[in-house]
Structures are given as C-alpha cells and as structure tokens.
C-alpha cells in the first residue's frame with residue numbers, strides 16, 4: 001500500500017485562556033498556534049497542531065508558519081505511510097521549529113492510523129488504560145492566591161497538582177507548604193522551577209521542602225547544565241525530572257548516560273513529534289527511567305495525539321496534559337475530553353486516528369495557505 005500526500009493546508013489560530021499562567025520564563029495569556037491539514041490521494045484527512053513556546057523551543061507562530069510551507073512542499077506527493085522517511089526529511093530540513101515538525105508528525109500518524117482503521121494508541125501497539133492528568137498552578141503573587149486556586153482544583157476532584165516555583169532564595173517554601181497543607185497527604189504534588197534556581201538554591205529549597213512529600217522536582221536548574229543536574233540528583237533526596245533539558249532522543253541518551261535525572265518530560269512540541277517521542281521513551285525505559293508527557297499551549301487536538309502516545313506506552317506514567325483546560329473557546333471536534341465527573345480523567349474514544357479535527361470556523365481563514 002502506498003498513500004500519497006495530495007494537499008497540505010496551513011492555518012494560524014489563536015485562543016485566549018480564562019486564567020493566564022505565569023511561569024519563571026514568562027507569561028501566557030493564550031495560545032498562538034498553527035493547524036496543519038493533510039489530505040491524501042485516497043481521501044484521508046490528517047490533522048496536526050503546533051504550539052510554539054519561544055522561550056523554550058526557540059520558535060514562534062510566524063517562524064512555524066514560514067517553515068510549514070517549506071516542509072509541505074518537501075513532502076507533498078510522497079508516501080504518507082513511510083513515516084520514518086518523511087520525518088527524516090522533515091528533521092533534516094531544520095534543527096529548529098520543533099513545534100511545527102511535531103504538527104506534521106501528528107498529521108502523518110493520524111493518517112497512518114486511519115488507513116489502518118485503528119485508534120492511534122492501538123496503531124502504536126498499546127491497549128486502553130486510564131490516563132489522569134494533573135493541573136498546573138502558575139506563579140502567584142501571594143500564598144493566599146495560590147491557596148485559593150488550590151482549593152478550586154481540589155473541589156474539581158483532581159488527584160495531582162503541579163506547582164510552578166523558581167523564586168529567589170527560599171521564597172517558594174511557604175507556597176509549597178501551604179499547598180500541601182490544603183490538599184492533605186493523599187494528593188500528589190510536584191514542583192516545576194522552569195530553570196529558576198541555581199545549584200545551591202535548588203539544594204537549599206529541596207532540603208527545606210523535605211517534609212512536603214513531593215513527587216519530584218522538575219527542571220530545577222538551567223536546561224544546559226547537565227553536570228549540575230547530575231550533581232543535584234546525587235545530593236538531594238528527591239527525584240529529578242528533566243524538561244527543558246530534553247528535546248529529543250539524543251538529549252535523553254546523554255542525560256541517561258550521565259545519570260543526571262530520574263524522569264524525562266516528553267513534549268511533542270520539543271521532540272518534534274511522536275516519532276522521536278517513542279525513541280525518548282525507549283531510551284528512558286532501557287535506563288530504568290519513567291517518563292511524563294507534558295504540553296505547551298495545545299488545544300485538545302495536540303493533547304489528543306499526546307494522550308494516544310501516553311496510552312500506548314505505560315512507561316509514560318506522569319500525565320500533564322492540561323493546557324486547554326482554561327481555554328475560552330474550543331476549536332476542536334472529537335478527540336480527548338476532560339471527564340466532567342472525575343477531575344483530571346482524560347476520555348479518549350476509539351475513533352480512528354487521534355480522533356480530533358479542527359472546526360475550520362475557528363481557524364484564521366486569511367492566513368490559510370494551500371500547498
């Protein structure tokens with residue numbers, strides 16, 4: 001079988017969020033994303049999404065938009081099922097723009113699974129399992145604001161919280177203490193510094209938080225400082241998770257060799273998609289490390305693809321797929337949904353592919369380019 005790419009449509013779209021999120025690296029008051037629609041010569045349509053985050057991935061909606069047009073010309077007319085070859089071409093075109101590489105990857109997997117008449121997780125060799133996401137609390141100005149949002153999250157029934165930290169000196173400690181006091185001992189709590197601490201600040205904070213029963217510390221120090229991560233991991237009594245330090249499988253290999261982290265955060269927008277995400281997870285598994293699956297500011301479409309990957313690989317055991325939880329509008333039809341009874345439970349149907357498509361009325365029609 002050979003299915004050729006007939007046409008690729010590229011759209012920009014923006015979505016506002018009701019609760020802007022502040023992290024150490026900047027503020028987010030919404031998503032500025034790209035939608036990729038791939039149509040094949042036998043009439044299958046696959047969708048992908050990019051959600052660039054310049055502070056971390058170095059790309060933006062504008063760079064994604066330009067790169068997507070070059071990528072579309074590169075793969076048009078070629079066999080969509082040869083994902084290995086298509087991703088080799090896409091990854092050879094640029095080392096950058098990982099978000100838009102992931103959008104093409106997502107659309108190719110969507111089409112391949114649809115051609116096989118399988119939901120994507122099954123196409124990837126997985127079977128159905130429960131996925132439950134945490135919910136993230138950003139950097140707030142006061143402990144009171146943090147406590148108020150924590151209470152809202154608990155009232156919605158979530159069983160896991162990720163708290164953004166990374167303030168100077170020991171300023172984070174009262175925030176983390178207050179959240180643990182509010183949620184009690186049962187609910188899992190992890191912290192994410194987004195590179196905000198240096199090595200001595202990280203040691204001091206993690207030691208000061210010893211009694212708060214934290215799950216792990218995510219990217220406590222600078223992304224490039226693998227030696228510092230290894231030193232920190234050997235020094236403190238808390239698992240360390242790499243996020244900004246790991247884009248693709250090559251980073252994963254280095255971190256594993258250096259025994260620098262305990263866990264790896266896979267984000268499709270960093271890895272350049274599922275193809276490389278699978279390789280990260282394979283390296284992690286071989287090194288005895290668990291993975292988490294994370295996100296930037298994807299809609300339910302990008303999160304659906306990520307959820308299928310997580311469902312297919314139980315070693316991806318920490319789920320952080322909450323980006324669109326506070327979107328003002330929902331541009332997606334089908335796909336993953338947040339359960340309205342059990343907080344954080346992700347419902348994934350057995351629709352073929354990743355199961356999601358964009359409502360084109362929500363996409364910026366003036367930006368539409370057809371290749």
Ligand SMILES: [Mg+2]
Pocket residue numbers: 192194218219243244265294
């Ligand atoms: Mg992170």
